[in-house]
Amino acid sequence: MLDIFVLLIGIATLMGGSFLGYLARQSIAKKQADAIELTIHRRLGEAKIQSEALISQTRKKARRILDLSEEQKTQRERELLKTENFLREKETNLESRSRFLVSKEKELVEKVQKLRRVKDSIETLKQDLEKKLETASGFSKDEAKKEIFTNIEAESEAEILERIRKMEREGEERYEKRAKEILADIIQRCALSQAQEITTTTLTLPNDEVKGRIIGKEGRNIKVLERLTGTEVIIDETPEAVTISGFNPVRRQVAKLALEKLVKDGRIQPARIEAEVKKAEEEIAAQIKKMGEQAVFQAGILGLEPKLTQLLGRLYFRTSYGQNVLMHSIEVSYLAGALAAELRGNVELAKKAGLLHDIGKSIDHQVEGSHVEIGIKILEKLGERKEVIEAMRTHHGDYEPESLEAVLVQVADQISGARPGARKESLDEYLKRLENLEKIANTFSGIKESYAIQAGRELRVFVKPEEIDDLAAHKMAKEIAAKIQEELRYPGEIKVTLIREKRIVEYAK
Numbered sequence: 001m002l003d004i005f006v007l008l009i010g011i012a013t014l015m016g017g018s019f020l021g022y023l024a025r026q027s028i029a030k031k032q033a034d035a036i037e038l039t040i041h042r043r044l045g046e047a048k049i050q051s052e053a054l055i056s057q058t059r060k061k062a063r064r065i066l067d068l069s070e071e072q073k074t075q076r077e078r079e080l081l082k083t084e085n086f087l088r089e090k091e092t093n094l095e096s097r098s099r100f101l102v103s104k105e106k107e108l109v110e111k112v113q114k115l116r117r118v119k120d121s122i123e124t125l126k127q128d129l130e131k132k133l134e135t136a137s138g139f140s141k142d143e144a145k146k147e148i149f150t151n152i153e154a155e156s157e158a159e160i161l162e163r164i165r166k167m168e169r170e171g172e173e174r175y176e177k178r179a180k181e182i183l184a185d186i187i188q189r190c191a192l193s194q195a196q197e198i199t200t201t202t203l204t205l206p207n208d209e210v211k212g213r214i215i216g217k218e219g220r221n222i223k224v225l226e227r228l229t230g231t232e233v234i235i236d237e238t239p240e241a242v243t244i245s246g247f248n249p250v251r252r253q254v255a256k257l258a259l260e261k262l263v264k265d266g267r268i269q270p271a272r273i274e275a276e277v278k279k280a281e282e283e284i285a286a287q288i289k290k291m292g293e294q295a296v297f298q299a300g301i302l303g304l305e306p307k308l309t310q311l312l313g314r315l316y317f318r319t320s321y322g323q324n325v326l327m328h329s330i331e332v333s334y335l336a337g338a339l340a341a342e343l344r345g346n347v348e349l350a351k352k353a354g355l356l357h358d359i360g361k362s363i364d365h366q367v368e369g370s371h372v373e374i375g376i377k378i379l380e381k382l383g384e385r386k387e388v389i390e391a392m393r394t395h396h397g398d399y400e401p402e403s404l405e406a407v408l409v410q411v412a413d414q415i416s417g418a419r420p421g422a423r424k425e426s427l428d429e430y431l432k433r434l435e436n437l438e439k440i441a442n443t444f445s446g447i448k449e450s451y452a453i454q455a456g457r458e459l460r461v462f463v464k465p466e467e468i469d470d471l472a473a474h475k476m477a478k479e480i481a482a483k484i485q486e487e488l489r490y491p492g493e494i495k496v497t498l499i500r501e502k503r504i505v506e507y508a509k
Contacts (some may be wrong), residue, residue, distance in 0.1 A: 201244040201252045203259055211235050213268045214242065214259070224270045228277045229255035249317035250288070254280045288313035295326055299333040299355045301348075305382045312355070314362040328416050329355050332395075335412035340405060346387075350405040353391035354412055356384075372398050433488065440483050444476055458495040459484070465502035473500045 134140055205211065215222050215235060222233050231246035233255070244255045258280040262268045265276075292313030296304050315326035336354035340347045360375030369377075372393055379389050391405040395413040434452040437459050441450035446467040451460045461480065463473055477498040484494055 201256050203242050203244060203256050203263075205240045205242060205263060208240055210263055211242065213266075214263075216268065216270075220270060221268050221273060224273050225255065225259065225277070228274060229258065231255045233259070249319075250284060250314060253317050254284050257283060288316070291316040291326060295330055295355065298330055299351055300337075301333075301352050301355060304352075305384070307382055308356065308359065308378075308384075311359055311362040311378065315358065318361050320358075320361070325358055325361050329358050331416040332357060332409065332412045335415055336405070336408045339408045339412065343404065343408070345404045345408060349387055349391060350408050353388050353405060353409045356388065357392040357395045357409055357413060359392075370396075370398070372396055436488055437484065437494070440487065441480055443483075444480065446472075446476070454495075456494065458497060461496065461498045463498060463500050465500050468500060470500065473498050 213221070214225075214233070222235070226233055229246075230248065230251045231244050234243040234245055242259070244252050244259070246252045246255070254277065258273070258276040261276050261280070262272060265272070289310060290313070292309040292311070295312050295315075296309055312326065312329070315329060316324065318325040320328065333351045333354035337347050337351035339345075340350035356375065356379065358371060358375070359378055360369075360371035360373070363374060363378075372395075376389055376393050379392070387403065387405070390399075390402050391409050393399045394401045394406040395410045397410070401407045401410065433456050437452040437456060438450045441447060441459060441461045446464050447461060448464050449462045452458070453460060459480070461477075463476065468476065477496055480498070481494075481496045484496070488494075
C-alpha cells in the first residue's frame, strides 16, 4: 500500500514539474517573440528611410537624364535645321548650274553642227581641187605622192645618209657600247648545248669491276659519296669511266679527288668515303689558296684582301665557254696594265680591276644575280676602293665607263675572250652558227652572195647594185644585224659588212 502511495506522489510531482516547465517555456517564448517583433519594427523603419532616400536619388538622376536628353534633342534639332538649310542652298546651286550646263550644251551642239558643215564643205572643196589637180597633172593622188617622195629621196640621199650617220654617232654616245650578256651567261650555266662541258667531270677507272665497288651494296657507297660532295656520280655504259655531275666546280673536283684515292686504295666503304672526302676538301682548299696567291703574284698586285685571294683561287675550277676563268683574269690584268702604261693611265688600278673583273663568278652558282652585280657586292663588302669597283663593273657594258681604266679593262676583256683558241664550242654548233648567219642574210631580197668568215665573227654580204642603192644598203645592214641579234645566241659580237659594188667594163677595139 505504501509503495502505491509513493508511486502516486512521484507521478504527481512529475506532472507538476512538467506543468511548471511548460509555463516557464511559454514565458521565455513570449519574451523572445516580443524582442523579434521589436527588431522587425526597427528594421522596417530603417528600410523605409533607405528606400525613401533611394527614391529621392533616383528621381534626381532621372531629372538630370531628362534635362540632358532635352538639351541633346534641342542641339540635334538645330543641327538638322542647319543641314537642311545647307542642302537647300546646294540644291539651288545645282539647279542653277544645271540650267547653265544645259545652255552650254546647246551652244556646243550648235557649234559642232556648224563645224561639221564647214568640214563637209572643206572636204568637198578638197576633193574638187584634187580632181582638178589630177586632171591637170595626169597623175592620181597616190602616184603623185610616190613621185614626190622618190624625187625628194633621190635629191637628198646624201643628206639623209649623213643624218643617219650623225644619229648613229649620237646614239652610240648615249646607249651602252655592247648588249648585256645576261642571256649568254644563263645559257652558259644551264643550256643543254653547254651542260656537258661545264657541269661534268669524267674519271677514268682501271677496269669496269671497280664500278660495282663504287656503287656498293644496295647503292650505299655511291649515296654516301653523293651526299657528302653534293654531286651526282653517273655510272653509265661508258667503259672504264664514271661521270661526276654538278653545277659547283669545286664540289666536282672534291668528288673526283676523293674517288681517285678510293679507287687507288681499293677499300671503298662509307667510313673510308667520309674520311677521303674530308681529306679532299682540305687539299682543294689548300689548292684554291695556292692558286689565288699565284695569280696575285703573277699579276703583281700588292696588299690584296686575303678573302679576295681565296675567291680568286676558286676561279681556277670555273670555265667560260671552255676558257679557264682564272687564266682569263690574269690575261685581262696583264693586257689592261700594258694598255694603261702606254696611255699613261693608272697601271696599278687597271691591273687590279682586270684581275678582279670576274670575281663574281666564284660564287655566282650560289647567289642570285649576274656575276657583275655579285662582284660589285663582294668588293664593296670587303672594303675595296671605289675606283677599282667602277673600273671592273663596266667590262660587259652594264655600266658606262667613268675612267680610262674602265675602258681599258673592257677592251682587255674582249681581247682575251676573242683571241683564237681562247674559247671553244662544239663543231656541230660552230657549223650550225655559220650556216644560220648566211641563211639570215639570204632571206633579204636583193642579196647576191653572203659569207660567214672570221670563225663566225663577221658576216659579209654582197648586194645587187641595180636593185639596192646606197640608202637601202645602209638600212639593210642594220636590219640584218638586228635580225641576227634577235634570232641567234652567241658570245661576243658579230660584225655585218654589206658591200655594194658596181663594175662597168668597156672594151676599146
